[in-house]
Amino acid sequence: MDLLEARRHQVRRQGEDAAPIACDKHSVAGSVSQRACVFCGSRVVLYPIADALHLVHGPIGCAAYTWDIRGALSSGPQLHRNSFSTDLREMDVIYGGEKKLEAALLELIDAHQPSAAFVYSTCIVGVIGDDVAAICNKVAKARGIPVLPVHSEGFKGTKKHGYRAACEAVYKLVGTGDTSGIGPHSINILGDFNLAGETWIIRDYYKRMGIDVVACITGDARVDDIRRAHGAKLNLVQCSGSMTALGQMMERDHGIPQKRVSYFGIEDMSAALYDAAKFFADDPTILERAEALVREEVAAIYPQLRQFRARLEGRKAAIYVGGAFKAFSLVRALKLLGMETSVVGSQTGGPEDYEQLRAISDPGTIIVDDSNPLELAQFCLEKDVDLFIGGVKERPIAYKLGIAFCDHNHERKEPLAGFVGMLNFAREVDRSVNSPVWKFVPRRRGVRGAEVEA
């Protein structure tokens, strides 16, 4: 196909081109990237902190588009599910938004009594030059809660820079709480956002193994948990890079080692439990309990997974997700279902991610960084895939072409993590891939209708 020249090195075909894939680049102008912006990166990471006030400083759009769209559940307060904005207007842009920001913070803190407040800077705040940090300090003193600026001006980098800005903001809370009572076998879960209650599933596994979870950052998070997170003995960091910076800061300042994990698919989920168990080798019963847990959980889902595999064997998939680390898990999870990954890409993968992706990909697989609808549609048609795994922006590409779809993004409402999540994933893939509707779509008419019907 006709790739934009500037994007040529961000696409590779496994086995045909050995040169490393170009990545970590600013999106090409006019390319209709599937990425969002710095603000988006910060907002998704901090959003699940349920007892904090999240105030978006800027015109209304950025706050409106991020109102209660994610399935990040809270077991208690629901404050995070609101959308608060300074809703800057023309006069604020001309004269500055500091006074409005201060008044908005005071008003909202008084109304909702949050445990902390995050103030997100949007594009124009970076241009009009509001001293957001100064206002935050002033309000923090006046109200006695942490008020944390998030430097998330949309144009100042990519979504990854937003992750870092979020980590820097939340890190100001870490180390400010009392760590007494935290046991020797304790962890923090970093980079899980409790979508559809996934953090609860994972947390329960660790609890059954005898490991205490001090803080989940940020799934179902509370400010006080984050304050004492430095008392944990190990950080388990999920989700490609969103919380890597936080893990590094905690390792540097608090000596807490970190392990990279993924909770998607049987293999990666099991590894995430074993890794933690092996870290706490002083108590061998933890590993024993982990092994028993994995046996029990796998036994519970395996018969059904086999049934799904029988219905999915040989089908081809395209994966395009935000972080590359999730893509690894998905390639493996699809393999378990007998499915082949023909196209795989991510918005924000780094060089090591793509090397690892190539290591697990079959010859001919298209690997792509920071793709766009035209490329993705072409790749799907070229590889004649049966399934697309992505987010809301990818869904119409798949559906318009008559391709089954699985939503694996932040907006999903079904838990896909953990062992039970693998079963949900298989069920969702099966329900879509094996739906009878495809036999009516133009691309499949008369070609594979009978097969799909079977």
Place this chain on the structure above:
Amino acid sequence: MNAAVPAPVAPDDEPVFHHAVSTRNACKLCTPLGACLAFRGIEGCLPFLHGSQGCSTYIRRYLISHFREPMDIAASNFSESSAVFGGKSNFEAGIRNVVKGYQPKVIGVATTCLSETIGEDMKLLFREYREQHWEDGHPAMVHVSTPSYSGTHVDGFRNAVRAVTETLAVRGAQTGRLNLFPDMVSAADLRYLKEVLADFGLAASVVPDYSETMDGPSWAEYEKLSSGGTTLDELRAAGSARVSITFGRTQAGRPSAGAWLETACEVPHRVIGMPIGIRESDVFFDLLAAAAGAAVPERHAKERGRLVDALVDGHKYLSGRRAVVYGEEDLVIGLASFLCEIGVEPAVCASGGRSGALTRTLREAVPELPASTTIASGVDFTDIADAAAAARPDLLIGHSKGYRLARALGVPLVRVGFPIHDRVGGQRLLQLGYRGAQQLFDTLVNTLMAHKQESSDVGYSYL
């Protein structure tokens, strides 16, 4: 907010109901969203945001979740240096890339808050681009200014329609054609309007027309820009039409595509209410009948007849009920007018938009509207919740973002407008004309019947 408490008066005479500094759960979206949707109603038009990458992604996601159709929006993807030194190089590279990648007929450029704030001179950028990169067959380029700190998505939509018209309409000797500017309505509404025009035998330019682009059939091959939309020929012909009709009473006396055509091309302009319910639809049909020099076609006359018959059949289920209506100002006016026709009291009429004309226009359009009705513009959902608590409504009527309020109040939500994010078929909700009123009426009655049935101890299956 209690309706009995007199609200302070703003300079434009419109009462102020939003007293908070912050906006809490907005009942509006930003201007570029409206512009992008309007641009997708022009054939072969690719929306292009001059500014940050994130705006296009958020707006795409928001529109996709409603229409469930591909919605590509390009962006010039500002970096830090673009914000400091200007976005010229990003603009030019971006336009050239979309010309190559999409082969559009039109590129609709909207400037976001970022490029507006740094003061991008778009006239200059356009001129320099033309001087250096223009080739035969290059897509037409339209610019609309959409700083999100000014106005709402409706303003972005209208300004984009106006920009497209100003750029592409050609003044000429008057033809028999009509221009119809239907405002931000559903894809089903647009299809219905085109059907009505065709039944009257009227040739018309409907601007914009995303009835196909945002609600089209399944594809065999990927369409870079989904087919359909107001054609360039139709836009050119708009400058020689016999009359322009604009929906939306608050648009009267304001800059609009129709107003511009009147001034620049001497096309007479009529602003009428959004044709929701019987009276406002009658105005529209009468206007078309006059333009066509013919009576209302039989099938539409029959649809009106069936509608009246249905109102009689179902009136007791609705009579005396109280509703909270929210959404775009002109949609709210249309809905309130219909509700008053069927005996439902619009106890709260609220909008996140603030034209300054909601109260006056609503009172003019719906003279029987009770004095006690709370009319609130420029409000957020916290304000609406306050007003709703005082109004003790039986139901809410509006888009999906009111669901949490409906749930908290324990009353049903009848979904109308944009966005519909928690049901399928938002793009196919018909609300205009006699047929739309019929659907809306049936939905209203059935919703209240179902609510009563479900909250009944007996559970009758015969109601």
